[in-house]
Amino acid sequence: MLRRYYKRMSLVRAFELRANEMYARAKIGGYCHLNLGEEATVVGLTAALEDRDYLYTTYRDHGYAIMRGMDPSAVMAELFGKATGVVGGWGGSMHMFDMEKRMLGGYGIVGGQIPPATGAAFAVKYRSDAGPKSEAVMCLLGDGTTNIGAFHESLNLAGLWDLPIVYVIINNGLGMATTVERASAEPDLYKRGCAYRIEGVRVDGDDPVVVRDAARVALRAAREERRPSILELMSYRLKGHSVVDPGRYRSQEDTAEARANDPVPAFRDKLITKGILTEADADDIDAQAEIRVTEAVTFADESPDPGIDTLFNGVYASPVANLPWQLPGQPVVAS
């Protein structure tokens, strides 16, 4: 099973590195935020989630999407903006979504996912009873997000109404260029739920097993007791905020520390030390990951763009009269 976790971490690492390259090659446009350095958290959290649970993430969502069971080729196609992308080219990097796999996005607005995640928990409570078979909701957010109003309003509602939700704060020390100390009056972020009587724990985010176990505890509390909680995962951001950020605001030491604590080689070394993997095994896993990612790129490259004739298809779910149909400059009324 640990082998499986390494395989997953390796895949996420390979995918994100390749996404970085693809952005530099202008195959990916807009913003592109990578899970580099976060792989242990990605794998650990998704290992804890049941298929029936709902996951809401930030815009740093590629790894979570893949680990939630979405096809890496379709994720890459979405990054390339192709019709075969997970949301048909309509969302891009920040808006990965799969209803069936219960990956409910991918959100560009910082903190925007928190109220809807809280609402999903509300719906779970509305239509089912507490118990080990109940669904639960996991909502990821960054350290900087703990300061936005939506965080506080949502946590208050969750605490007040006993909602089955786990708020996971991925603390990589930086909100873009702003450190936690410069942004949060209470930098021990796991404590920030106390105003809402929501308990929090702080956990090392660099070991997938540790992350998984902590997440399982929190999810069980949500499922069986309808008790919301906070899980703060201490993690690292290996590079910049996104692919266009060279991270010059970080000190040499800070960057060096991040590199030294890189969870992927650390986990690899640990497994080799424990004899679960050999070097050759690990290399093989890494090579397989590369191949898989190359497949994804090829698929994305060869996929078609979405047709312009589909531009107005997604605006409304229910058909409606007089849907505005104009491309720029087209007449206001059909003659």
Place this chain on the structure above:
Amino acid sequence: MSTTNRVITYRQALNETLRAELERDENVFLIGEEIGVFDGSYKITAGLLADFGPKRVVDTPIAEEGFVGTAIGAAMLGLRPVVEIMTLNFSLVAIDQIVNHAAKMHAMFGQQVKVPLVIRFPGGGGQQLAATHSQNLEVWYAHIPGLKVLAPSTPAEAKAMLTAAIRDDDPVIFLENLALYNIKGEVPDGEQIAEIGKAAVVKPGSDLTIVSYSRGMVTALHVAEEFEERGVSIEVVDLRSLRPLDRETICASVRKTSRAVIFEDDMLSYGIGAEISATIGEGAFDYLDAPVRRVAASEVPLPYAKPLELAAMPSAADLVRVVEETLDSTRFMK
């Protein structure tokens, strides 16, 4: 099918519709501030908590961003929330969830998810509530693709439109008005479902078109009656739906009458009337005998003092005067 009509208030029509939908579909629930124990700050939800219980009628803390977003999340999972925001003014607190999330999720997530949400609130001023409590900003929402925006002007419309909104799978902004809650009108019994996206010619006429919506309709019809006495036949168009907008009905009317005046409660610049005017200018250009005129509110934060408030808000007298000016500019009486 024969229907009987009862004369009830706009408020009663809303209350009855909420009740009927709560009974019909257990996925429907109400959420908002003071809608339960207090029976609703404008008593629209009176009696519903008592009959349906706190699971279906949810009182919230003062947290518009939070509870509107919660409603969105619940809708994503298939529930059908009807959110009450106390007035349009407070919806601004939740605008990120409404505009960036509810409106966009269906498209942005590849049509995999629906947000069958209704957000209802009253707009309007005139009760000396001062600037932050008196706004008509519905045009902000009318501007956003992915939202549907409805504005019923009578109790019958309120019933039919609210029913349609709740059954629709998209986020619907449902614009009420403080001055409309007490108006009375005939409401047919039985299920009534309005068609979203259509305007209506509420009073046919031949000499001039007045376009209005929501509270403005009361004034528009009143003024049209006055002009009828004076031998002028005014056609009154009720927009009913601000998004989508029924441009064809508006243009067809002006092609017939050659004169148009828009009566709106919101402010002049960049308002609802600006869109109507541009639509007429393009869609009925060859049929205009006079420029399209707008009667709208003055662009000031609305003052508390009654004479100032009255002066700033568009009135029947203003509408009459502008209609006369339009008729005169075309030498109507010759």
Place this chain on the structure above:
Amino acid sequence: MAEVTMPRLSDTMEEGELTQWLKQVGDPVGKGDVLALIETDKATMDLESFESGVLEKQLVAEGTVVPIGQAVAIIGDGSSIGTEPEPVVESESIAEDAPDAPESPPGEKLDSAEGEKTESKLEPAAPESTTVETSSGADKLRMSPLARKLARDNNIDVSAVKGTGPQGRIIRADIDAAVEAKGPARNTTATVTAPGAEPESDSGKGIDPGADSTSGSETVPLNRIRKVTARRLSESQAVPHFFLTNVVDVERLLALRAEVNRGLAGRGMKVSLNDFIIKAIATALRQHPDVNVSWNDDSILRHRRINVGVAVATDAGLLVPVVADADSKTLSEIGAQVVELAGKARDGTLSLDQMSGGTFSVSNLGMFGIDEFTAMINPPEAGILAVGAASPMLMLREGKPVEVSQMKITMTVDHRALDGATAAAFLRDVKGILEEPLQILV
């Protein structure tokens, strides 16, 4: 062997300057190693290698600005070091001190780029084309879109049409008039819409005027005024009326009028008999507020203001413009206003405001030699006074025959709003004021 291209490092980046090579030709390169520094529009970024191998060629010099996607280096196994450099794609380049790397030939490129620039000077601006190709002077014509369309449909030369809309705008009414002036029989294909005719669902098919020419009579389409008048008079028929007549001795009135006009001659003004009558009515209405009323279905509306409507005959039909607040206006003011209103009525330029708000009306057919007549009520007013001609009559005064000028006035009354006694008292006072006209002045 792999090409290293200029990467896209921000969403707004289109080109980057390679400011410094950090690896030289022959250096080993691992995946992820930084090859060079790139200056973009936003920051200085690292050019990372996605391949491992040996840096075989540096294709651009330090300081070169390179568009995204263009090759900047070659990474291979080391065997191709020292061979000819690949040709550089056209770009603006600034030559700085060249390191070991082969230099792209910037000098030539710059010249040719400059040369291109000098060649592609802008053509001198083309002479300004005329903007609107309508008939001469048409760009000064103001026309409503509807007028323009109707003119087009009816082959009207707009330069010959006088615009009577605001600021001289040609409006539909002007085109309609031009069409009528042209003569109805000539237009067979165009849709002729008579002014004021009720438009139907498409924009106004009027009645074809030539239709009845075989029977010897011509159908004259109704203009708006006649239509409205007809409708209102039909309404008026439904009102329960009664009539009161009085004979007024106008000797003193005629004398006073002559004297007043002598006084006004210096100011170029005069007042008519009708102006006195309007004033008298207004004065009497002030004394009889329950005559200044309207029937309102289930109530009677008592009007505060006294607005007297004055019937004016025009070619287009009967119009009744209103002299507002006639009780507080002087005779000369009334006179001037009536002249103005009558003029506007004939021109067809009365505003809606000037046509509405009347509380009592007066109609004078005296100039047509009519002795007496009954006028029809102008709903929703409660009364109207019909005035006949002033004629010399033979009367007996103290047993002796004398010639006296007399005038018959007949009041039509809405019986729902006024009863006989009230109306009679009013009419008696009107007569009284006209016979002792100095009362008007007080």
